[in-house]
Amino acid sequence: MQRFMRFPGWKAKAMTLSYDDAVVFDKRLVEIMQRYGLKGTFNVNGGMLSDTFYRRMNEADAVELYKNSGMEVAMHGLDHAFLGGCTGADILKEYYEDKIKLEQTFGTIMRGGAYAFGVCNDEIVNVLKTLGVSYFRTTVSSNSFDIPTDWLRLKPTCRHAAENLFELLDKFFAEQPDKEYRAYPKLFYLWGHSYEYEDQNNWEIIEKFGQKVAERDDIWHATNVEIYDYVKAYEGLIFSAAGDKVYNPSGTDVYLWLNQKRVLAKANTTTVIE
Ligand SMILES: [Zn+2]
Structure with missing residues (x-):
């Protein structure tokens, strides 16, 4: 018996975005994503939802932006702490309190997130497992479209600042099986920070990305956790x-x-x- 997963609507391809830090420029990014039908996940530091932090959104603005936006809110550590070399107790506090705070603020169960500073080790993974978290994203680009298997050490395809972004996107578009019934499914996973577009004055990158993607009808757009839940249902x-x-x-x-x-x-x- 030979079987191959397809995404809803028999699509062989899926796409998801992941943006960190809940900065004020996320508002413009969400508007662009919605315009082109892109979906994704915003990784928020529960302890930093305040105007006192440089360019961060306050709690009310974050709730207004993300709630009912079709996007997922996920964890990024309570205080964006650098956890390299930290003890288990520090790690536990950073993620347990983040989960509590974000769940109270947004009214949903936090299912995943992204590692602050990309710091990921076995001790941190164990804490996330204990907290019942399903997936967590690293900052290591895979440059590939494989469906993830190690969900707590999730590797994105690339960041939007990558020089080969559009080369990878064209490659993703071009992936066509010789036989539809025996092709492996593919995932394009993009990540970054919305302040990079602002600082580099290059919002045209995500506009161009969205335009190119919106021309296609063979891609399923979903948040990180929607992809995870779908793959687990298949498995x-x-x-x-x-x-x-x-x-x-x-x-x-x-x-x-x-x-x-x-x-x-x-x-x-x-x-x-x-
Ligand atoms: Zn961050």
């Missing part, structure tokens, strides 16, 4: 040995190719394959 499918039935115990409809046939494994259902 949770249970197949009969003969390959004639698939049971989907999740609450998410899952699209896939199974033995060269399109199958829609409906949520909470055993689907008989014709």
Whole structure:
């Protein structure tokens, strides 16, 4: 039995964005993302939602911007602490208090985030696991479109400041399987900070990126956690040995190719394959 995950609508490609620090320029970025149908995740420091911090949004503005925007709010550490060499207690405080604060502020369960300063080690990963966090993004570019497997050491495809950004995007667009039913799915994962566009005066990068992407209808746009939940729902499918039935115990409809046939494994259902 050969199976290949597809994203909703049978799409083989997905895209997600990840932006850090909740600075005031996120407002312009969210507006651009919404205009082009891009989706993504904003990684917020729960203890820094105040005008007293340079260029940061205050709590009221952040709630107004992100709530009902279609974007995800995620963790970035309470105080953007540099955790290299820190003890487990410091790490626990930085992420536990961040999770509590953000969940109270935004009214959602924090499922993931991004490492402040990109600092990621086994001790930090263990704390995040203990807190029940599903995924966390590093700052290490993969320059690839593979579906992540190590979700707590998530590698983005590239940052928007990368010299090869549009080269990678064209490569992503060009990836076409010789046979649709046996192609692996692909993910383009972009990250950065909205203040980089402001400081470099190069908002045209994300405008051009959005324009190019909006011309295509073969990409599923989702937040980080939506991608995670979808991949986990696919991985949770249970197949009969003969390959004639698939049971989907999740609450998410899952699209896939199974033995060269399109199958829609409906949520909470055993689907008989014709
Ligand atoms: Zn940061």
